[in-house]
Amino acid sequence: xxxxxxxxxxxxxxxxxxxxxxxxxxxxxxxxxxxxxxxxxxxxxxxxxxxxxxxxxxxxxxxxxxxxxxxxxxxxxxxx
Amino acid sequence: xxxxxxxxxxxxxxxxxxxxxxxxxxxxxxxxxxxxxxxxxxxxxxxxxxxxxxxxxxxxxxxxxxxxxxxxxxxxxxxxxxxxxxxxxxxxxxxxxxxxxxxxxxxxxxxxxxxxxxxxxxxxxxxxxxxxxxxxxxxxxxxxxxxxxxxxxxxxxxxxxxxxxxxxxxxxxxxxxxxxxxxxxxxxxxxxxxxxxxxxxxxxxxxxxxxxxxxxxxxxxxxxxxxxxxxxxxxxxxxxxxxxxxxxxxxxxxxxxxxxxxxxxxxxxxxxxxxxxxxxxxxxxxxxxxx
Numbered sequence: 001x002x003x004x005x006x007x008x009x010x011x012x013x014x015x016x017x018x019x020x021x022x023x024x025x026x027x028x029x030x031x032x033x034x035x036x037x038x039x040x041x042x043x044x045x046x047x048x049x050x051x052x053x054x055x056x057x058x059x060x061x062x063x064x065x066x067x068x069x070x071x072x073x074x075x076x077x078x079x080x
Numbered sequence: 081x082x083x084x085x086x087x088x089x090x091x092x093x094x095x096x097x098x099x100x101x102x103x104x105x106x107x108x109x110x111x112x113x114x115x116x117x118x119x120x121x122x123x124x125x126x127x128x129x130x131x132x133x134x135x136x137x138x139x140x141x142x143x144x145x146x147x148x149x150x151x152x153x154x155x156x157x158x159x160x161x162x163x164x165x166x167x168x169x170x171x172x173x174x175x176x177x178x179x180x181x182x183x184x185x186x187x188x189x190x191x192x193x194x195x196x197x198x199x200x201x202x203x204x205x206x207x208x209x210x211x212x213x214x215x216x217x218x219x220x221x222x223x224x225x226x227x228x229x230x231x232x233x234x235x236x237x238x239x240x241x242x243x244x245x246x247x248x249x250x251x252x253x254x255x256x257x258x259x260x261x262x263x264x265x266x267x268x269x270x271x272x273x274x275x276x277x278x279x280x281x282x283x284x285x286x287x288x289x290x291x292x293x294x295x296x297x298x299x300x301x302x303x304x305x306x307x308x309x310x311x312x313x314x315x316x317x318x319x320x321x322x323x324x325x326x327x328x329x330x331x332x333x334x335x336x337x338x339x340x341x342x343x344x345x346x347x348x349x350x351x352x353x354x355x356x357x358x359x360x361x362x363x364x365x366x367x368x369x370x371x
Contacts, residue, residue, distance in 0.1 A: 010216075012177070
Protein backbone atom coordinates (compact mmCIF):
# COMPACT_ATOMS: atom_id res chain seq x y z
CA UNK A 1 0.00 0.00 0.00
CA UNK A 2 1.26 3.48 -0.84
CA UNK A 3 1.71 6.08 1.86
CA UNK A 4 0.66 9.68 2.30
CA UNK A 5 2.47 12.20 4.51
CA UNK A 6 0.31 14.96 5.91
CA UNK A 7 1.99 18.16 7.11
CA UNK A 8 -0.38 20.21 9.24
CA UNK A 9 0.76 23.83 9.54
CA UNK A 10 -2.10 25.03 11.73
CA UNK A 11 0.42 26.12 14.37
CA UNK A 12 2.98 27.73 12.12
CA UNK A 13 5.93 26.97 9.86
CA UNK A 14 6.89 23.84 11.80
CA UNK A 15 4.49 21.12 10.72
CA UNK A 16 2.84 18.43 12.76
CA UNK A 17 3.41 15.47 10.43
CA UNK A 18 1.64 12.17 10.22
CA UNK A 19 2.18 9.34 7.73
CA UNK A 20 -0.40 6.70 6.94
CA UNK A 21 -1.25 4.12 4.31
CA UNK A 22 -3.66 5.16 1.61
CA UNK A 23 -7.13 3.79 2.08
CA UNK A 24 -8.16 1.21 -0.51
CA UNK A 25 -10.32 3.77 -2.32
CA UNK A 26 -7.48 6.31 -2.28
CA UNK A 27 -5.13 3.67 -3.65
CA UNK A 28 -7.54 2.73 -6.41
CA UNK A 29 -8.00 6.39 -7.37
CA UNK A 30 -4.27 6.97 -7.38
CA UNK A 31 -3.59 3.90 -9.52
CA UNK A 32 -6.12 5.20 -12.05
CA UNK A 33 -4.59 8.66 -11.86
CA UNK A 34 -1.12 7.26 -12.55
CA UNK A 35 -2.36 5.07 -15.39
CA UNK A 36 -3.89 8.10 -17.10
CA UNK A 37 -0.56 9.92 -17.10
CA UNK A 38 1.95 7.15 -17.80
CA UNK A 39 3.38 5.42 -20.84
CA UNK A 40 1.42 6.07 -24.02
CA UNK A 41 -1.03 8.15 -21.98
CA UNK A 42 1.70 10.53 -20.84
CA UNK A 43 0.46 13.96 -22.02
CA UNK A 44 4.02 14.97 -22.85
CA UNK A 45 4.36 12.13 -25.35
CA UNK A 46 2.28 14.01 -27.94
CA UNK A 47 4.59 17.01 -27.57
CA UNK A 48 7.61 14.80 -28.15
CA UNK A 49 5.95 13.04 -31.09
CA UNK A 50 4.97 16.37 -32.64
CA UNK A 51 8.49 17.67 -32.30
CA UNK A 52 9.96 14.50 -33.83
CA UNK A 53 7.55 14.72 -36.77
CA UNK A 54 8.37 18.38 -37.24
CA UNK A 55 12.08 17.53 -37.39
CA UNK A 56 11.48 14.66 -39.82
CA UNK A 57 9.35 16.86 -42.10
CA UNK A 58 11.95 19.60 -41.94
CA UNK A 59 14.75 17.23 -42.98
CA UNK A 60 12.65 15.92 -45.88
CA UNK A 61 11.90 19.47 -46.95
CA UNK A 62 15.58 20.34 -46.99
CA UNK A 63 16.30 17.39 -49.24
CA UNK A 64 13.57 18.45 -51.65
CA UNK A 65 14.89 21.99 -51.74
CA UNK A 66 18.36 20.71 -52.46
CA UNK A 67 16.86 18.68 -55.31
CA UNK A 68 15.58 21.93 -56.74
CA UNK A 69 19.11 23.27 -56.88
CA UNK A 70 19.51 25.08 -53.55
CA UNK A 71 22.73 24.59 -51.59
CA UNK A 72 22.49 22.82 -48.26
CA UNK A 73 22.86 26.13 -46.40
CA UNK A 74 20.22 27.78 -48.57
CA UNK A 75 17.82 24.89 -48.10
CA UNK A 76 18.35 24.90 -44.34
CA UNK A 77 17.80 28.67 -44.18
CA UNK A 78 14.62 28.44 -46.24
CA UNK A 79 13.28 25.58 -44.14
CA UNK A 80 13.53 27.76 -41.06
CA UNK B 81 30.33 40.56 100.43
CA UNK B 82 28.01 41.81 97.81
CA UNK B 83 27.70 39.80 94.58
CA UNK B 84 27.24 41.59 91.27
CA UNK B 85 25.67 39.53 88.48
CA UNK B 86 27.33 40.65 85.25
CA UNK B 87 25.17 38.26 83.22
CA UNK B 88 26.82 36.59 80.25
CA UNK B 89 30.06 38.14 79.27
CA UNK B 90 29.63 36.83 75.76
CA UNK B 91 26.88 35.38 73.60
CA UNK B 92 26.38 31.61 73.83
CA UNK B 93 25.53 29.48 70.84
CA UNK B 94 22.79 27.03 71.88
CA UNK B 95 22.29 25.30 68.57
CA UNK B 96 18.87 24.55 67.13
CA UNK B 97 16.01 25.96 69.19
CA UNK B 98 14.40 23.45 71.56
CA UNK B 99 10.94 24.21 72.85
CA UNK B 100 11.67 22.72 76.29
CA UNK B 101 14.97 24.49 76.91
CA UNK B 102 15.15 27.50 79.20
CA UNK B 103 16.96 30.23 77.32
CA UNK B 104 18.72 33.13 78.92
CA UNK B 105 19.49 36.57 77.57
CA UNK B 106 22.23 36.51 74.90
CA UNK B 107 21.67 32.88 74.02
CA UNK B 108 21.88 32.36 70.26
CA UNK B 109 19.80 29.74 68.43
CA UNK B 110 18.94 28.58 64.94
CA UNK B 111 15.28 28.17 64.09
CA UNK B 112 13.31 27.42 60.90
CA UNK B 113 10.09 29.39 60.57
CA UNK B 114 7.84 28.74 57.55
CA UNK B 115 10.67 27.09 55.70
CA UNK B 116 13.13 29.93 56.30
CA UNK B 117 16.04 29.27 58.63
CA UNK B 118 17.35 32.25 60.66
CA UNK B 119 19.51 32.89 63.70
CA UNK B 120 18.10 34.60 66.81
CA UNK B 121 19.32 36.13 70.03
CA UNK B 122 17.36 35.80 73.23
CA UNK B 123 16.46 39.25 74.61
CA UNK B 124 14.32 38.11 77.55
CA UNK B 125 14.71 34.81 79.43
CA UNK B 126 12.24 32.49 77.79
CA UNK B 127 11.02 28.93 77.74
CA UNK B 128 8.60 27.47 75.21
CA UNK B 129 8.39 30.55 73.05
CA UNK B 130 9.46 29.89 69.49
CA UNK B 131 11.81 32.65 68.27
CA UNK B 132 9.42 33.63 65.48
CA UNK B 133 6.16 32.78 63.81
CA UNK B 134 5.16 33.52 60.22
CA UNK B 135 8.22 35.71 59.88
CA UNK B 136 7.64 37.83 62.96
CA UNK B 137 10.05 37.56 65.91
CA UNK B 138 8.66 36.70 69.33
CA UNK B 139 8.98 39.36 72.03
CA UNK B 140 11.68 37.33 73.78
CA UNK B 141 13.81 37.04 70.69
CA UNK B 142 15.36 39.15 67.98
CA UNK B 143 16.73 38.24 64.62
CA UNK B 144 20.51 38.12 64.26
CA UNK B 145 20.59 37.02 60.63
CA UNK B 146 17.29 36.55 58.88
CA UNK B 147 17.21 33.88 56.22
CA UNK B 148 15.57 34.08 52.81
CA UNK B 149 13.26 31.67 51.09
CA UNK B 150 15.09 29.12 48.94
CA UNK B 151 14.56 29.56 45.16
CA UNK B 152 12.58 26.92 43.30
CA UNK B 153 12.75 27.37 39.54
CA UNK B 154 9.43 27.07 37.71
CA UNK B 155 11.29 26.06 34.54
CA UNK B 156 10.78 22.48 33.42
CA UNK B 157 11.55 22.23 29.71
CA UNK B 158 14.30 23.28 27.33
CA UNK B 159 13.50 26.68 25.87
CA UNK B 160 11.34 27.79 28.82
CA UNK B 161 11.47 31.49 29.67
CA UNK B 162 11.39 32.69 33.29
CA UNK B 163 9.06 35.63 33.90
CA UNK B 164 6.59 37.07 36.41
CA UNK B 165 2.88 36.68 35.86
CA UNK B 166 0.06 38.21 37.88
CA UNK B 167 0.95 36.21 41.00
CA UNK B 168 4.70 35.70 40.86
CA UNK B 169 7.50 33.77 39.20
CA UNK B 170 6.26 31.69 36.31
CA UNK B 171 7.27 29.57 33.34
CA UNK B 172 6.60 30.66 29.77
CA UNK B 173 6.99 27.68 27.40
CA UNK B 174 8.95 28.12 24.18
CA UNK B 175 6.96 28.77 21.02
CA UNK B 176 7.23 26.88 17.76
CA UNK B 177 9.92 27.38 15.13
CA UNK B 178 9.66 30.73 13.41
CA UNK B 179 7.43 32.37 16.01
CA UNK B 180 8.39 35.66 17.63
CA UNK B 181 7.72 37.09 21.08
CA UNK B 182 5.18 39.91 21.16
CA UNK B 183 3.97 42.10 24.02
CA UNK B 184 0.37 41.80 25.15
CA UNK B 185 -1.60 44.03 27.52
CA UNK B 186 0.07 42.62 30.65
CA UNK B 187 2.51 39.92 29.61
CA UNK B 188 3.59 38.62 26.21
CA UNK B 189 2.78 35.87 23.75
CA UNK B 190 4.26 33.91 20.89
CA UNK B 191 3.02 34.90 17.46
CA UNK B 192 3.71 34.04 13.86
CA UNK B 193 5.53 36.96 12.23
CA UNK B 194 2.97 39.10 10.53
CA UNK B 195 4.98 41.49 8.44
CA UNK B 196 4.34 42.12 4.79
CA UNK B 197 6.11 38.82 4.05
CA UNK B 198 6.21 35.77 6.28
CA UNK B 199 7.38 32.19 6.09
CA UNK B 200 4.24 30.11 6.38
CA UNK B 201 5.59 26.59 6.07
CA UNK B 202 8.54 24.47 5.10
CA UNK B 203 9.42 20.82 5.25
CA UNK B 204 10.39 17.67 3.42
CA UNK B 205 8.65 14.52 2.30
CA UNK B 206 7.73 13.63 5.86
CA UNK B 207 8.79 10.04 5.36
CA UNK B 208 10.73 7.75 3.03
CA UNK B 209 8.92 6.05 0.20
CA UNK B 210 5.88 8.32 0.28
CA UNK B 211 3.55 8.65 -2.72
CA UNK B 212 1.63 11.77 -1.69
CA UNK B 213 2.61 14.77 0.41
CA UNK B 214 -0.14 16.99 1.76
CA UNK B 215 0.75 20.48 2.97
CA UNK B 216 -2.32 21.54 4.89
CA UNK B 217 -3.53 24.71 6.60
CA UNK B 218 -1.14 27.05 4.83
CA UNK B 219 -3.60 29.51 3.29
CA UNK B 220 -5.40 32.14 5.35
CA UNK B 221 -6.88 35.53 4.61
CA UNK B 222 -3.91 37.11 6.42
CA UNK B 223 -1.97 37.14 3.15
CA UNK B 224 -3.08 37.88 -0.38
CA UNK B 225 -0.24 36.37 -2.41
CA UNK B 226 1.38 33.03 -1.74
CA UNK B 227 4.61 31.64 -3.15
CA UNK B 228 5.22 27.89 -2.95
CA UNK B 229 8.65 26.52 -3.79
CA UNK B 230 9.43 22.85 -4.42
CA UNK B 231 12.55 20.86 -5.11
CA UNK B 232 12.49 17.17 -5.98
CA UNK B 233 15.47 14.91 -6.77
CA UNK B 234 13.62 12.35 -8.81
CA UNK B 235 13.35 11.27 -12.44
CA UNK B 236 9.67 12.14 -12.48
CA UNK B 237 7.36 15.12 -12.83
CA UNK B 238 5.46 16.69 -10.00
CA UNK B 239 1.67 17.02 -9.95
CA UNK B 240 -0.55 19.01 -7.61
CA UNK B 241 -4.12 18.87 -6.42
CA UNK B 242 -5.80 21.56 -4.32
CA UNK B 243 -7.38 21.19 -0.87
CA UNK B 244 -10.55 23.19 -0.34
CA UNK B 245 -11.49 25.05 2.82
CA UNK B 246 -12.67 21.80 4.43
CA UNK B 247 -9.43 19.99 3.62
CA UNK B 248 -11.04 17.89 0.89
CA UNK B 249 -8.87 17.11 -2.13
CA UNK B 250 -10.26 18.64 -5.31
CA UNK B 251 -9.91 15.74 -7.73
CA UNK B 252 -12.69 16.52 -10.21
CA UNK B 253 -11.65 16.95 -13.84
CA UNK B 254 -11.83 20.71 -13.51
CA UNK B 255 -8.18 21.69 -13.81
CA UNK B 256 -6.87 23.46 -16.87
CA UNK B 257 -3.38 24.60 -17.65
CA UNK B 258 -1.42 25.96 -20.56
CA UNK B 259 2.14 27.10 -20.93
CA UNK B 260 5.25 27.31 -23.00
CA UNK B 261 8.76 26.02 -22.74
CA UNK B 262 12.27 26.28 -24.07
CA UNK B 263 13.86 22.87 -24.54
CA UNK B 264 17.58 22.48 -24.98
CA UNK B 265 18.87 19.07 -26.01
CA UNK B 266 22.59 18.70 -25.38
CA UNK B 267 22.74 15.57 -27.55
CA UNK B 268 22.05 17.43 -30.79
CA UNK B 269 22.50 21.03 -29.56
CA UNK B 270 18.99 21.88 -30.67
CA UNK B 271 16.66 24.30 -28.93
CA UNK B 272 12.91 24.14 -29.33
CA UNK B 273 10.29 26.59 -28.22
CA UNK B 274 6.70 25.53 -28.09
CA UNK B 275 3.65 25.33 -25.93
CA UNK B 276 1.48 22.83 -24.13
CA UNK B 277 -2.00 22.75 -22.68
CA UNK B 278 -4.38 20.34 -21.01
CA UNK B 279 -8.04 20.73 -20.10
CA UNK B 280 -10.44 18.71 -18.01
CA UNK B 281 -7.64 17.29 -15.87
CA UNK B 282 -7.65 16.24 -12.22
CA UNK B 283 -4.30 17.92 -11.47
CA UNK B 284 -1.94 20.64 -12.61
CA UNK B 285 1.84 20.20 -12.85
CA UNK B 286 4.55 21.90 -10.83
CA UNK B 287 7.32 20.90 -13.21
CA UNK B 288 5.92 19.33 -16.35
CA UNK B 289 9.10 17.49 -17.24
CA UNK B 290 11.15 15.01 -15.33
CA UNK B 291 13.87 16.05 -12.98
CA UNK B 292 16.59 13.54 -12.23
CA UNK B 293 18.29 11.87 -9.31
CA UNK B 294 21.11 14.43 -9.48
CA UNK B 295 19.31 17.50 -10.86
CA UNK B 296 16.21 18.36 -8.83
CA UNK B 297 13.15 19.65 -10.60
CA UNK B 298 12.54 23.17 -9.28
CA UNK B 299 9.26 25.02 -9.35
CA UNK B 300 7.75 28.22 -8.01
CA UNK B 301 3.98 28.45 -7.76
CA UNK B 302 2.18 31.75 -7.24
CA UNK B 303 -1.42 31.85 -6.01
CA UNK B 304 -3.38 35.00 -5.26
CA UNK B 305 -6.15 35.12 -2.67
CA UNK B 306 -6.48 31.34 -2.32
CA UNK B 307 -9.10 31.61 0.42
CA UNK B 308 -11.50 33.64 -1.70
CA UNK B 309 -14.44 31.26 -2.17
CA UNK B 310 -16.16 33.58 -4.66
CA UNK B 311 -13.52 33.15 -7.36
CA UNK B 312 -12.04 30.25 -9.27
CA UNK B 313 -8.56 29.35 -8.00
CA UNK B 314 -5.84 30.31 -10.44
CA UNK B 315 -2.08 30.26 -10.30
CA UNK B 316 1.13 30.55 -12.20
CA UNK B 317 4.14 28.22 -12.24
CA UNK B 318 7.70 28.79 -13.36
CA UNK B 319 9.86 25.70 -13.38
CA UNK B 320 13.04 24.04 -14.49
CA UNK B 321 13.63 20.35 -15.00
CA UNK B 322 16.33 18.27 -16.60
CA UNK B 323 17.17 14.63 -17.04
CA UNK B 324 20.80 15.73 -17.47
CA UNK B 325 20.50 15.54 -21.28
CA UNK B 326 17.51 17.72 -22.05
CA UNK B 327 16.85 20.95 -20.19
CA UNK B 328 13.34 22.36 -19.92
CA UNK B 329 12.59 25.86 -18.72
CA UNK B 330 8.86 26.33 -18.66
CA UNK B 331 5.98 28.40 -17.40
CA UNK B 332 2.29 27.73 -17.25
CA UNK B 333 -0.86 29.14 -15.81
CA UNK B 334 -3.58 26.96 -14.37
CA UNK B 335 -7.15 27.34 -13.22
CA UNK B 336 -9.64 25.26 -11.30
CA UNK B 337 -12.97 25.76 -13.01
CA UNK B 338 -15.10 25.88 -9.86
CA UNK B 339 -15.13 28.83 -7.47
CA UNK B 340 -13.85 27.63 -4.10
CA UNK B 341 -11.62 28.68 -1.24
CA UNK B 342 -8.41 26.78 -0.57
CA UNK B 343 -6.44 25.87 2.51
CA UNK B 344 -3.67 23.59 1.22
CA UNK B 345 -1.99 21.54 -1.49
CA UNK B 346 -1.35 17.89 -2.21
CA UNK B 347 1.75 16.86 -4.18
CA UNK B 348 1.57 13.56 -6.02
CA UNK B 349 4.21 11.16 -7.29
CA UNK B 350 3.43 8.20 -9.51
CA UNK B 351 4.74 5.78 -6.89
CA UNK B 352 6.66 5.86 -3.62
CA UNK B 353 9.19 8.40 -4.89
CA UNK B 354 9.17 11.06 -2.16
CA UNK B 355 12.04 10.80 0.32
CA UNK B 356 13.40 12.96 3.11
CA UNK B 357 16.97 12.86 1.76
CA UNK B 358 19.13 11.37 -0.96
CA UNK B 359 17.55 10.29 -4.23
CA UNK B 360 13.93 11.38 -4.19
CA UNK B 361 14.58 14.16 -1.67
CA UNK B 362 11.55 16.45 -1.65
CA UNK B 363 11.46 19.86 -0.03
CA UNK B 364 8.91 22.65 0.04
CA UNK B 365 8.62 26.17 1.40
CA UNK B 366 5.62 28.50 1.51
CA UNK B 367 5.71 32.28 1.93
CA UNK B 368 2.85 34.73 2.25
CA UNK B 369 2.78 38.35 1.07
CA UNK B 370 0.31 41.04 1.99
CA UNK B 371 -1.33 42.89 -0.87
